[in-house]
Each structure stands twice: as C-alpha cells, then as structure tokens.
Amino acid sequence: MSLETRNTNELYALLQVELRHKLAQHEQLMTVPEGATLIDHDVLPDHLVILNSGTVRVSVPCPKRAVSMTTREPGKVFGMRAAISGELPEIDVTCVEPCNITVLPRDVFLDLLKSHPEIYFAVAKVLSADLQIADRILRNNPRRTAPVPRFRVPKPV
Numbered sequence: 001m002s003l004e005t006r007n008t009n010e011l012y013a014l015l016q017v018e019l020r021h022k023l024a025q026h027e028q029l030m031t032v033p034e035g036a037t038l039i040d041h042d043v044l045p046d047h048l049v050i051l052n053s054g055t056v057r058v059s060v061p062c063p064k065r066a067v068s069m070t071t072r073e074p075g076k077v078f079g080m081r082a083a084i085s086g087e088l089p090e091i092d093v094t095c096v097e098p099c100n101i102t103v104l105p106r107d108v109f110l111d112l113l114k115s116h117p118e119i120y121f122a123v124a125k126v127l128s129a130d131l132q133i134a135d136r137i138l139r140n141n142p143r144r145t146a147p148v149p150r151f152r153v154p155k156p157v
Contacts, residue, residue: 009050009075009102010129014122019112026108031100038078038101039093044086045079047103054099059092069136070096080126083109 012020029052032038038049041061052074059068082089083106113119 009077011048011050011077011080011122011126013075014125015119019116019119022112023104023109026105028103029100030103031098032095034095034097036095036099037092038095038099039082039089039091041089041092044088045082046106048080048083048106048109049078049093050102050104051076051078052100052102054101055096056099057092057094057096059094060090061092066092069140077126079106080123081130084113084123 008020012023015023038051038056039045051071053072055070055072056078057068057070058078059066078091078093079089081087113123
C-alpha cells in the first residue's frame with residue numbers, strides 16, 4: 001500500500017511529502033492480537049506506534065487504581081514523548097481487539113528529527129494532542145479521594 005493511499009497519521013499529516021517518504025521506508029505494518037501491549041509504562045519503547053485500525057485502551061497507572069479510556073482514532077501516534085525525552089512513558093496502551101498498527105523505529109525517527117528540525121512543529125502538535133487525551137481521561141474519571149483543604153489567609157485585624 002503506498003503512502004499516498006494509506007490513511008495518514010497525526011504526525012505525517014504535518015510533514016512534507018519528502019519527509020513522509022523517508023520515514024515510510026522504515027515502517028513495519030503488522031496486525032496484533034487483542035490484549036497485546038503496544039506501550040508499557042515500565043519500558044522505554046524502541047518504536048513509535050501508529051494505530052491504523054482497531055481499538056486500544058490508554059491507561060494511566062495511579063497508586064490506587066489506573067484511569068483509562070478507549071480510542072479507535074486511526075492515525076494516533078503513541079510513544080512520541082518517551083522517544084524524544086528518553087524517559088519511561090506514563091501510559092499503557094493495550095489492544096482491546098485485534099489492531100492494525102505501523103511501527104517506526106525510534107532511532108530512525110530521532111535521526112530524521114536531528115537532520116530536519118522543522119519536524120519539531122509536528123512533534124509539538126502530537127504532544128499537545130496527547131495532553132488533551134490525558135485531560136479527557138482525568139475529567140472522565142472522578143476522583144475518589146477527599147478534596148485537599150485550601151489554606152485561607154486570615155483577614156488583618
């Protein structure tokens with residue numbers, strides 16, 4: 001399947017055609033089964049993962065319980081923040097059903113990023129979308145802890 005006929009993903013949609021072609025040369029398309037872990041919060045991913053089709057659960061492990069949401073957003077890119085920062089991801093991404101994904105080696109992506117700094121704009125947009133997902137997860141999962149008391153400054157006498 002050619003790059004032009006494939007659904008574009010949230011990263012590629014923001015890149016010049018030349019850069020998309022360079023990345024596409026290193027992609028691997030695969031189908032993974034229900035229950036497959038695409039991103040594990042305890043493991044630095046060595047690939048970016050692009051969801052082409054299927055449904056995944058995005059979970060944020062918390063001390064008392066994980067909060068999560070499902071998404072079937074084609075073109076969603078996972079593992080971007082961890083790939084760039086080198087820090088462990090804060091999320092788990094697990095297939096709820098068989099999923100078609102594309103994996104792109106982190107090293108290939110980082111090498112292209114170094115030689116084409118204009119890609120940082122696209123990266124910022126993807127990371128911003130990730131923050132919006134985190135916000136939705138937190139808003140849709142009510143807190144089960146007591147509110148923190150606020151400190152009030154006494155009125156002067």
